[in-house]
Amino acid sequence: MSTRESWGTRVGLVLAMAGNAVGLGNFLRFPAQAAQNGGGAFLIPYFISFVLMGIPLLWVEWAIGRHGGQYGHHSSPGSFDRLGSYWWLKYVGTFGLFTNLTVAAYYCYIESWTLSYVWHSLAGTFQEVDPTTYFPEYLGLTEGSLFAVPVEAFFWFVITLALNTWILSRGIARGIEVAAKIGMPLLLLFAAILAIRGLTLGVGTDPGVVQSPLEGLNFIWQPQLAGLTNPTTWLAAAGQIFFTMSVGMGTIHCYAAYLTENQDVALNGAAAGWMNEFVEVVLGSSLLIPIATAYLGLQAVQAATAGGSGFALGFLTLPSLFNNWGAFAPAAGALWFGLLFFAGVTSSLAMGQPIMAFLIDEFRLDRRRAAMIFGLTIFTLGFVCVWLYPGGAFDEFDFWTGTFGLVVFALAESFIFAFVFGMDRGWVEITRGADIKVPEIFRFVIKYITPVFILIIFVGSLIKPAGDWSAAASSLAGGTSWPLAPDSVIGRVLHTGVDDYRWLTDNGRGTTYLVQDMTRVFLLLVFVGCGVLIYRAWQLKARRSS
Amino acid sequence: MTGSAWAMLTVTWTVVIFFTVRFFVKVLRTPIRPERVQQMKDGILEKDA
Numbered sequence: 001m002s003t004r005e006s007w008g009t010r011v012g013l014v015l016a017m018a019g020n021a022v023g024l025g026n027f028l029r030f031p032a033q034a035a036q037n038g039g040g041a042f043l044i045p046y047f048i049s050f051v052l053m054g055i056p057l058l059w060v061e062w063a064i065g066r067h068g069g070q071y072g073h074h075s076s077p078g079s080f081d082r083l084g085s086y087w088w089l090k091y092v093g094t095f096g097l098f099t100n101l102t103v104a105a106y107y108c109y110i111e112s113w114t115l116s117y118v119w120h121s122l123a124g125t126f127q128e129v130d131p132t133t134y135f136p137e138y139l140g141l142t143e144g145s146l147f148a149v150p151v152e153a154f155f156w157f158v159i160t161l162a163l164n165t166w167i168l169s170r171g172i173a174r175g176i177e178v179a180a181k182i183g184m185p186l187l188l189l190f191a192a193i194l195a196i197r198g199l200t201l202g203v204g205t206d207p208g209v210v211q212s213p214l215e216g217l218n219f220i221w222q223p224q225l226a227g228l229t230n231p232t233t234w235l236a237a238a239g240q241i242f243f244t245m246s247v248g249m250g251t252i253h254c255y256a257a258y259l260t261e262n263q264d265v266a267l268n269g270a271a272a273g274w275m276n277e278f279v280e281v282v283l284g285s286s287l288l289i290p291i292a293t294a295y296l297g298l299q300a301v302q303a304a305t306a307g308g309s310g311f312a313l314g315f316l317t318l319p320s321l322f323n324n325w326g327a328f329a330p331a332a333g334a335l336w337f338g339l340l341f342f343a344g345v346t347s348s349l350a351m352g353q354p355i356m357a358f359l360i361d362e363f364r365l366d367r368r369r370a371a372m373i374f375g376l377t378i379f380t381l382g383f384v385c386v387w388l389y390p391g392g393a394f395d396e397f398d399f400w401t402g403t404f405g406l407v408v409f410a411l412a413e414s415f416i417f418a419f420v421f422g423m424d425r426g427w428v429e430i431t432r433g434a435d436i437k438v439p440e441i442f443r444f445v446i447k448y449i450t451p452v453f454i455l456i457i458f459v460g461s462l463i464k465p466a467g468d469w470s471a472a473a474s475s476l477a478g479g480t481s482w483p484l485a486p487d488s489v490i491g492r493v494l495h496t497g498v499d500d501y502r503w504l505t506d507n508g509r510g511t512t513y514l515v516q517d518m519t520r521v522f523l524l525l526v527f528v529g530c531g532v533l534i535y536r537a538w539q540l541k542a543r544r545s546s
Numbered sequence: 547m548t549g550s551a552w553a554m555l556t557v558t559w560t561v562v563i564f565f566t567v568r569f570f571v572k573v574l575r576t577p578i579r580p581e582r583v584q585q586m587k588d589g590i591l592e593k594d595a
Contacts, residue, residue, distance in 0.1 A: 014573050040554030047558075214547045221551040221558075267576075271569035278566040282559055435576055436569075 004072070005172040006258050010268070012177035017255055017272035018279075019180045019346025021246045022187070024110060026280040026343060028314045030240060031289045032305035035220045037236040038227020043281075045228070045237035050277065053238060053453040056446045057247040057410060058273050059438070060417045062265035063429035065256030074257035074357035076250040077534045080413075083421040090534055092416065095409035096250025096354055097530040102401035102523060103249070104164075104351040105381035106394055111344035112153070112160035113138075114337045117319065121333025126319040135316050139389055146391035146515055154386055161382065164345065165375035168352045169368050172258055176349050183342040190339035191279070194332065195286040197325070201294045208324035209294045216293030216301060220285050231469040235460045236308070242457060243403070244280055245273060248410030251350040254357055266434035279343075287336075288313055295321045314340070352378075362537035384522065391515030400523055404489055407458050414451040423447045464488035466497070 007013040034042045068079025076096025080089045116138075120126060125134070140148025167175045199217070201209050227233040246252065256265060288310045292301045296317070304313045314336075322332040352374050359370040385394045417426050427443050465472030466485040476482050484490055486497040495501045495513065503514040547555075 010573055010576070014570070040551060040558075043554065043558050047561075217555065218547040218551045221555045222548055223550050223554050264576075267569060267572055270565075271573045274562070274566040274569050277562050281562050435572065 006260075008173035008177050012173070012181055013255065013259075014268055014271045014275070015184045016176055016180035016346070016350070017252065017268065018275035019184050019343075020251050020255065020350035021244060021272060021276035021347075022184075022279045022343050023107075023244075023246070023347040024114075024340055024343055025240075025244055026276070026284045027191075027287060027340060028310040029308070030244065030280045030284045031220055031287075032310040032313075033236055033240050033308050034285065035289060035302075035305055036308045037233045038224045038230070039219065040221045040223030041225050041227045042233060042237055045234045046241060049234075049238040049241040049453070050273075052445055052449050054241045054245045054247070055270065055273055056442060056450040057414065057454075058245060058252065058269040059266060059430045059442070060414065060426070060446060060450075061247060061252035062256040062269045063426060064413065064417060064421075065253035066259045066261070066263070066265055067429050068253065069257030069259060070261050072361060074254055074361055075354045076253050077358065077537070078361060079253045079257065080416065081538075083416055086420070089416065089420070090538065091531055092409075092412050093250070094527065094531045094534060095248075095405060095412070096253065097358060097533070098527045099249050099401055099405045099409065100251065100351040100354050101377060101530070102381060102397055102405075102526060104348055104355075104378050106385045106397045106402070107344065107348050107351065108161050108164060108378060109153075109157050109382055109385050109394070111341060111348055112156040113315065114341040114344055115160055116152070116156040117315070117337040118334050118341060121319065121322070121337060122330050124330055126333060127323055127329065131319040132316045141390050146510055146512065147387055148390050149387065150389075157382060157386060158379070160345075161375055161378055164348050164352055164378075165371050167345075167349055168356055168374060169371035171367055172353070176353060179349060180346055183346050187339045187342040187346075188279070188283070190335040190342075191283040191287065194291075194335055194339070195283060197328075197332070198287060198291040198294070201291070206294075206324070207326075208321075211293055211297050213290035213294040215298050216290035217285070219293065219298055219301065220289055231460075235457065235464075238453065238457050239461075242406065242410070242454075244276060246347065246350070248406035248408075248413070249351070250354045250409070254354040255350065257357070262433040264433045264435040266430060266438045267436045270436065288318065291321060292317060295324060358533075358537075362534075362541065381526070384519070388515050388519065391510075392512045393515055393519040396516055396519040396523070399487075399492065400520065404461060407454065407461060411451070411454045411458050414446075414454055418447040418451060462489045464491070466491075 007016075034046075064079050064083065065074075068074070068076075068082050071078065071082050073079050073082060075093065077090045077093030079096075080093040083089055138150060138153055140150035140153065167179050169175065170178075199213050201213050203209050203212060242248070256268075259265065289301055289305070292304070292313050296304075301313070304310075304317065318336060319333055322329045322336070325332050352371075355374045355377070356367065356370045359365045359373060360367060365373070385397055388394070417423075423443060423446065426446065430442075430446075431438055463482065464485045464487065466483045472483050484494070484496045486492070486495075488496075491497070498513070501513055503511060503517070505511060
């Protein structure tokens, strides 16, 4: 049977690619990051990073994907194998399997929360119970244990995973593309309705409003130019661009692999990238913080977003604030969590397809069997996240695979594209069939600037200091050691800042450190397992061709 | 909102909306290459089916 699928329409492809990039972070992370890192001034390094790293990486990944697709490879091991003659190139693609498997596991869990909250909003649950106490109970966090068996959360996780698996089993044109064509317009519509309602709230005219929502907008957009001289602002902006574009995952390679040799990647990549920016910068900044500011006041919102995440505000606070909207409250909640669900599902489908493609291309499985294997694998990995959520397994998945793993993969691919595949061939790949003229300067940017940009993010994440970079540098210059932040990569490995590091308590019960370390070992085994699968696939391929 | 916040918001939104619309309209105007339409059936290339 044929394994060669294709996109049905170009708009479908661009919407699917934009849907891949648009995620919960566009609405929950971006506004908080912007507000905490210089407000309007944050947007300067943000857009510089977009032009020098985001757009070039998009084009690199589209080009690598389309190139691999011409040889029948729609997942990163095969795509990378075709970039040169070195045997190890296919193993760089291990990241493209590992990251998608492990991120999909916890991402489907988050996605299931949004689906569940759509239901609860419509059912009026948040008019009766306080969301701030409901959410920890929903996740099983109140049991005082390292383990949780949250029956309802698990039920919604299974429903969400089944939906993803079913859509993936329908294929590219009939499954993913249809989902993107439905999900993306609805996401834009829901966000527009909420933004208009939220930004027109008035003190004295709407019940419960204590401050103008424009004060919230001001909080995000007021340029604090001092932030521009702070390396933390630059790293935060570059990091935000990195994660919002969904680069370094292998999803873009996969989607682009379903193009033919002369189909455009330059315009498609730019269109998908800018659509993501529209959702993030225009819509993302107009919802969470302005609405929360209107009802809670700016001070409370500043405190709630101090860590650079709007997650708590989105899940714990907003559902109760919508109660002020009277008869519209259930619909408002459904619109908010509905748009988050659409943002999530279009991303999780993009994570599923590379796994499907790997199984179909390299192991000759049919689509339905590949979808079943994907579903069962994510169920198993996701169970670890659900079950060990209170012990911190979820956060470990998020950091090592959804944060650090992306940077490592993107760093490797940017160097391989420029120096192994070669920039001359790379430029031909990017510009062949292009429906826009790609400025020649990007040839230089892709070869030198983008890899260095990612290298800086990589090193920054390794040695991120506790507190200010300049203070840390002075501390080092003064002969004291570099004050590693507990959330830096090295700080996490060494459990920096932990006074009482041990796996078992005095009475023999496991600690969160035991769960964290075991999760890391588990993730390492999954990574090795992906590598073994690639080895086995190439063994089979050699046997078939001999 | 302060004047500088309005200025930052207006400039940024204008740039983002301009490029988003420009590229998306261009995509809409060139939906798919003609040879692909002839070769495709239900999203699958006929030569591969």
